[in-house]
Amino acid sequence: MSIDVQRIRAEFPVLRQQVHGRDLVYLDNAATTQKPRAVIDALRRYYEHDNANVHRGVHALSERATAAYEGARASLRALLNARSVREIVFVRGATEGINLVASSWGGTHVGAGDEVLITGMEHHSNIVPWQMLCERVGATLKVLPIDQRGALCLDQLDALLSERTKLVGVVHLSNALGTINPVSEIIRRAHAVGAKVLIDGAQAVAHMPIDVQALDCDFYVTSAHKMYGPTGIGVLYAKEALLEAMPPYQGGGDMIRMVTFERTEYNELPYKFEAGTPNIAGAIGFAAAVAWLSAQGVERLAAHEQQLLDYATERAAACDGLRLIGTASRRATVLSFVLDGVHPHDLGTILDREGIAIRAGHHCAMPVMQHFGVPATARASFAAYNTREEVDALFAALAKARALFA
Ligand code: C6P
Numbered sequence: 076m077s078i079d080v081q082r083i084r085a086e087f088p089v090l091r092q093q094v095h096g097r098d099l100v101y102l103d104n105a106a107t108t109q110k111p112r113a114v115i116d117a118l119r120r121y122y123e124h125d126n127a128n129v130h131r132g133v134h135a136l137s138e139r140a141t142a143a144y145e146g147a148r149a150s151l152r153a154l155l156n157a158r159s160v161r162e163i164v165f166v167r168g169a170t171e172g173i174n175l176v177a178s179s180w181g182g183t184h185v186g187a188g189d190e191v192l193i194t195g196m197e198h199h200s201n202i203v204p205w206q207m208l209c210e211r212v213g214a215t216l217k218v219l220p221i222d223q224r225g226a227l228c229l230d231q232l233d234a235l236l237s238e239r240t241k242l243v244g245v246v247h248l249s250n251a252l253g254t255i256n257p258v259s260e261i262i263r264r265a266h267a268v269g270a271k272v273l274i275d276g277a278q279a280v281a282h283m284p285i286d287v288q289a290l291d292c293d294f295y296v297t298s299a300h301k302m303y304g305p306t307g308i309g310v311l312y313a314k315e316a317l318l319e320a321m322p323p324y325q326g327g328g329d330m331i332r333m334v335t336f337e338r339t340e341y342n343e344l345p346y347k348f349e350a351g352t353p354n355i356a357g358a359i360g361f362a363a364a365v366a367w368l369s370a371q372g373v374e375r376l377a378a379h380e381q382q383l384l385d386y387a388t389e390r391a392a393a394c395d396g397l398r399l400i401g402t403a404s405r406r407a408t409v410l411s412f413v414l415d416g417v418h419p420h421d422l423g424t425i426l427d428r429e430g431i432a433i434r435a436g437h438h439c440a441m442p443v444m445q446h447f448g449v450p451a452t453a454r455a456s457f458a459a460y461n462t463r464e465e466v467d468a469l470f471a472a473l474a475k476a477r478a479l480f481a
Pocket of ligand 1: 168200298434
């Protein structure tokens with residue numbers, strides 16, 4: 076079951092470098108992961124051999140580009156176990172996926188007096204679009220709180236759900252806390268009152284197998300760049316019947332079947348939601364990332380990352396003045412913390428001088444910071460290519476920072 080980390084590391088060219096005279100220790104994977112050679116090569120190959128616009132041309136290059144682009148859709152369908160490629164919409168990323176749903180589905184299904192329920196640990200991208208929708212239509216945004224460990228207060232869920240609840244939005248794996256949420260249970264309880272459920276899987280897909288049919292979620296979004304793929308591409312999964320009934324999000328080329336000045340007939344799914352020339356290279360790189368992930372085995376990678384997180388959590392417990400932010404029983408990949416007497420931003424800068432890349436800040440989850448009474452945290456986040464030695468390097472650098480500020 077264990078993985079050969081050195082073999083995996085060898086596939087990531089960016090890791091072979093020094094930063095400030097030290098071997099790079101990249102622990103900012105929740106912000107974006109590095110890309111394996113297979114993804115970089117797929118992008119280069121496409122631009123060197125097949126570059127053309129899709130769905131339009133009758134020439135060989137356009138046919139090849141279209142086949143590769145649609146092949147990428149099929150890869151995503153298989154990865155998420157969607158019923159059909161008609162349920163796979165390419166978007167810029169998780170953020171655009173949520174905005175699409177809030178605007179198109181929300182704009183037609185949420186009205187005055189209705190409620191949208193999110194949780195206290197959402198990323199801003201799963202807060203702000205719903206806030207905007209609620210303001211626009213006169214609906215109310217409700218929040219399922221989190222406890223002191225950074226787990227959802229599930230005992231309050233049923234009291235917050237009612238026939239007024241039109242949508243529940245939940246993050247699968249919290250980027251600020253590492254908490255893995257019991258989304259199946261939430262989906263079941265939300266469906267019982269007739270609400271639809273959107274799962275923000277931006278952090279989850281690289282770290283656990285996802286089966287949208289088994290989950291029975293209505294919408295699932297994720298970003299390629301957090302799962303070893305390129306930036307600027309992501310996916311929205313939605314049940315076909317919902318997409319069928321939703322109005323287009325944007326108008327333009329490719330999303331139409333017929334246009335006159337009087338009226339437009341929209342294209343079939345999923346093209347109705349992909350106006351304009353899509354990110355063709357991005358989709359092809361995304362498919363290469365999916366192939367890479369599947370070849371490694373997401374579960375095997377996750378088991379390795381869990382060992383690193385457990386080891387880091389153990390070391391954190393022994394680290395003077397360190398307070399973990401997020402200690403829920405089910406966590407993955409993220410170690411979020413504050414260190415007595417050292418602002419997270421200073422910590423980030425000191426660690427950078429040691430060649431260690433972490434993220435410091437509010438992680439686009441300001442309400443989480445407010446809940447824990449901190450302005451920011453330092454966050455180390457693990458991926459398949461990280462090692463135990465890198466965890467040691469992190470804690471050695473933390474000790475140095477502590478001494479410096481003592
Ligand atoms: N979190 C982080 O460092 P985009 O930017 O669209 O690819 O993903 C947005 C997003 C949505 N949901 C969650 C749970 C996320 O973690 C993110 C992105 C990055 O934590 C950048 S803020």
